[in-house]
Amino acid sequence: MNAIISYAHIKHNQVSVNGEVVFRSDSALSLPEFLSDAYKTLGLSYPKFHKMDAQCKLGFLCAEFALKGTEFLTKVDLSRTAIVLSNAASSLETDRVHQHSIDDKSNYFPSPAVFVYTLPNITIGELAIKYKITGENAFFISEQLDAELLVNYTETLLQSGTEAAIVGWVEVDGTQWEAFIFLVQNTENINKNSIFKPLNQSTVITQYNQTIWTH
Amino acid sequence: MSQRVYITGLGMISAIGNNVPESFLSLSQSRTGIGKINHLTTRYKDEFLAGEIKLSNEALADLVKDSNPALNRNSYIAMLAAKEAVMNSGIDTNDGLRTGVISSTTVAGMSKTELYYKEMFVKDDHLNVLDTHDCGDSTERIADYLGNVDYVTTISTACSSAANAIMLGCRMIKHGQLDRVVVGGVDALSKFTFNGFNTLMILDREWCKPFDENRKGLNLGEGAAFVVIEGENALNLRKGKALAEVVGYANANDAYHQTASSPEGYGATLAIQQALAMSGLKPSQIDYINMHGTGTPNNDLSESMATKAVFGDQVPKFSSTKAFTGHTLAAAASIEAVISVLSLQNNMIFPNLNFTTPIAEMNLIPETKLVNTPLTTILSNSFGFGGNCSSLLFKKAS
Numbered sequence: 001m002n003a004i005i006s007y008a009h010i011k012h013n014q015v016s017v018n019g020e021v022v023f024r025s026d027s028a029l030s031l032p033e034f035l036s037d038a039y040k041t042l043g044l045s046y047p048k049f050h051k052m053d054a055q056c057k058l059g060f061l062c063a064e065f066a067l068k069g070t071e072f073l074t075k076v077d078l079s080r081t082a083i084v085l086s087n088a089a090s091s092l093e094t095d096r097v098h099q100h101s102i103d104d105k106s107n108y109f110p111s112p113a114v115f116v117y118t119l120p121n122i123t124i125g126e127l128a129i130k131y132k133i134t135g136e137n138a139f140f141i142s143e144q145l146d147a148e149l150l151v152n153y154t155e156t157l158l159q160s161g162t163e164a165a166i167v168g169w170v171e172v173d174g175t176q177w178e179a180f181i182f183l184v185q186n187t188e189n190i191n192k193n194s195i196f197k198p199l200n201q202s203t204v205i206t207q208y209n210q211t212i213w214t215h
Numbered sequence: 216m217s218q219r220v221y222i223t224g225l226g227m228i229s230a231i232g233n234n235v236p237e238s239f240l241s242l243s244q245s246r247t248g249i250g251k252i253n254h255l256t257t258r259y260k261d262e263f264l265a266g267e268i269k270l271s272n273e274a275l276a277d278l279v280k281d282s283n284p285a286l287n288r289n290s291y292i293a294m295l296a297a298k299e300a301v302m303n304s305g306i307d308t309n310d311g312l313r314t315g316v317i318s319s320t321t322v323a324g325m326s327k328t329e330l331y332y333k334e335m336f337v338k339d340d341h342l343n344v345l346d347t348h349d350c351g352d353s354t355e356r357i358a359d360y361l362g363n364v365d366y367v368t369t370i371s372t373a374c375s376s377a378a379n380a381i382m383l384g385c386r387m388i389k390h391g392q393l394d395r396v397v398v399g400g401v402d403a404l405s406k407f408t409f410n411g412f413n414t415l416m417i418l419d420r421e422w423c424k425p426f427d428e429n430r431k432g433l434n435l436g437e438g439a440a441f442v443v444i445e446g447e448n449a450l451n452l453r454k455g456k457a458l459a460e461v462v463g464y465a466n467a468n469d470a471y472h473q474t475a476s477s478p479e480g481y482g483a484t485l486a487i488q489q490a491l492a493m494s495g496l497k498p499s500q501i502d503y504i505n506m507h508g509t510g511t512p513n514n515d516l517s518e519s520m521a522t523k524a525v526f527g528d529q530v531p532k533f534s535s536t537k538a539f540t541g542h543t544l545a546a547a548a549s550i551e552a553v554i555s556v557l558s559l560q561n562n563m564i565f566p567n568l569n570f571t572t573p574i575a576e577m578n579l580i581p582e583t584k585l586v587n588t589p590l591t592t593i594l595s596n597s598f599g600f601g602g603n604c605s606s607l608l609f610k611k612a613s
Contacts, residue, residue, distance in 0.1 A: 098410070121373055134470050153383070159390075
C-alpha cells in the first residue's frame, strides 16, 4: 500500500506534525524571525540554510519536521525518491527583491545570491542537495493546494519506478505563507503501522485540515 | 500495456521564425536568430546579443487577434505557438475527446509587470497587469484560445520545464486520464531575466559557442513552442497522422548545486540512462542527440561528461541548436522537441553554430554543418537550475 507515513504543516508561526502542534513562536514574529526560531528548535547545523530565501527555508523546515523521527531517508532508495511541490505564487517573494534591486538606475544592486532563488523549483533543489535525493521532481503552479493533482501525479510516479516521494505545498507571498509536506512510501517495505493512511485525495485533504491552530 | 504516444502537431515561435516553416528555413540555411537587441528596453541593449522574436508586442497582438490590454508578450507567443500546433495536428477540441493543456514558464508576465512595477507603488493605473502576471495565466489563455479544454496545469522547473510538461502529458495519456495534450513551454525576454543571468556571469557578449573550448556563456533567447501529443487510440479514431513517437523520457535531480551542474553530470547521466531504459533502445541505437548545450563552461562540460558516461567512445552525432535560438529557458525543451521532429521528418541534423575547438579534456566534436542522414531516433536533453535534469527520446513515426 502507498501510504502517507508522516506530514508537517507550518502556518501562523506554528508547526504541526501529524496533526499536532509541536512548535509555536510568538505570533508577532516576522517570517524570517519565525524561520530562524524554528531552525533553532530542530537543533540543526546546516550552514546552507542561512543562504536560502524564505521559501526554501520554509520548505526545508517543513520537510525536516515531517522527516524527524521517521526512518524515511534510510529506508528508501534515494535515486527512486521523487520530490513534488506546488504553490500559487511561484517565486514571487524573491522576484520582488530582485526586481527592486534593478528598478532604480541610481540604486542598482542585483545579486546572484538573490537571483538564484527566483525559480520555485530551487526549493526542490535544496531538498535534493540536503538529502541526496536524485529521483524525479516537478513543481506545479496551482491556485491552491490541489490534492487531486498531487495525488494523481504521485501515484503515476509510483507506478513507473519511483518508490517514495516528498510531496506538498510551499508558498510565500508577503505575509501570506504556508507549507504542508507529506511523505509517501510503500508500506510493504517497512513495518506496518496503524497510523499510516493510504495515499488518496481524502487523506491529503483531511490531514491538511487537521491541525487546530491557536491564535 | 499502455498505449503509445505520438506527436501529431508542431507550433513554434522564436528568434528563428514566427512559425514552424520559417524556423525550418532558418535551421536548414544555418541562419541564427541571435543579434542586436531591438524590442527589449534594457541597459544591456548594446552590451549583449539576444535571440529576440522579430515582432513587437503590437504586431503580436494583431496576430493573436486579441485586444485585451492586460495580455503580455508571454501569452501572445504562447497562444500563437499552441494554435499553430493544434492547426498542424488537425485535432478538433470539440469532438468529445479529452484535451489537456500543460504549459510551463519561469518568468510568466514579467516582461510587462516590470514596465509598471515602480509606478504601481504610487498609483493604481496598471494594477490590471498583475492579473496576468502569474505563471498559470498564459496556460489559461492558451486553453481559452483553443476552446473546450478539459485539463490545464502549469509546470515551473527552470530550463527543463517544457520537457517535464511533455513527460506529464505523455503519462496522463498512458494512464488514460486524457486522450491528447497540447504540451510545451514559453518564456518572453525580460529585463528581470537579463539582469539576473548577468549577475550569475554566465552570459556571453558574443555569439554563444556551445561545446567549444573557448565558450564563455549563453545568449538569452525567447520563444514558445508546443506540440500536440496523442494516444494511439485517439489518433486511430480520427485517422490522424503521426509525425513522431515519444518513446522515452526521464527526469532526475543532480542534487549538487542550485545553479550549477555537477562536474561529472550525475543527474544528466541518470536522466539519459532512464530515458533509454524506458524506450528499450540501446545507446548504440541513438542516431543523434540534440544537446542542452547552452554554451556555459559548466553545462557543456558536465553534459559532455554525462554523454561519455552513457555512450562511452561511441557518442552519436550531436549538436546544440542554442546558437540559433538563444537559450529560451522554459521554452527550450519544447523548441528543441519541435527541432528534433523536423530533424526526423527531413533526415537533417542542424548544425552546432560557432564551434571551432573541442573541449580539451573531452574531444567531443559536434556537427558543424547541416548533415543529411537517415534519422530514426533522437535524444533531446534539457537541464535546469535546481538540479532538474530531463531527457526525451523521439522516434520516427512508423
